[in-house]
Amino acid sequence: MQEWVRQALRCPTCKGKLFDHPGYLVCRACRLAYPVRDSVPVMLADRAVSLEELS
Ligand SMILES: [Zn+2]
Numbered sequence: 001m002q003e004w005v006r007q008a009l010r011c012p013t014c015k016g017k018l019f020d021h022p023g024y025l026v027c028r029a030c031r032l033a034y035p036v037r038d039s040v041p042v043m044l045a046d047r048a049v050s051l052e053e054l055s
Helices: 003-008
Strands: 019-021 024-027 032-037
Touching: none
Parallel strands: none
Antiparallel strands: 019 024, 024 032
């Protein structure tokens, strides 16, 4: 993902900063990981998984 895209993204729930995780963008405040599909982040709360589910 291009850096400017990642920088522009915010958690849709808390508007917080997101962090890279392989295949995901992670909100540490919400403890949610948003999947990235074909380089496109899926910024939907109902598609997010909890950090505990990530290995
Ligand atoms: Zn959040």
